[in-house]
Amino acid sequence: MLKRILAGFIVVIMLVSATIAGPFEDGVAADKHGDYVEAAKSYRLAADQGHAKAQFNLGHMYATGLGVPQDYVEAMKCFRLAARPR
Known part of the structure; x- marks a missing residue:
């Protein structure tokens, strides 16, 4: 019973995390669709x-x-910021 609950919980977490996109992912999607203003x-x-x-x-x-x-x-x-060591 506990294994089924845990498995269900893991599936829900995976589905939710897969649908949440941050600004970078939004930019990539807009870039792919040619909406460069939104991508920027x-x-x-x-x-x-x-x-x-x-x-x-x-x-x-x-x-x-x-x-x-x-x-x-x-x-x-922008390029200099990107090249900074993290």
């Missing part, structure tokens, strides 16, 4: 929380002008 907003949220991949992706967006005005100085700021 989501990456910015994750980057401000210290997410290195989001910082890099946001830097790429600034370097290429996808979803944000092209700005090499801002791109380098």
Whole structure:
């Protein structure tokens, strides 16, 4: 009986955690759909929380002008943040 309850609890936890996406995952999804403005907003949220991949992706967006005005100085700021040791 306890094993079934525990197994059910684990399944529920897995399902809930799989449906919760953070700002980085939202940015990746928007990026894949070509919604670069929304991707930049989501990456910015994750980057401000210290997410290195989001910082890099946001830097790429600034370097290429996808979803944000092209700005090499801002791109380098993002790339430097992404490259910092954690």
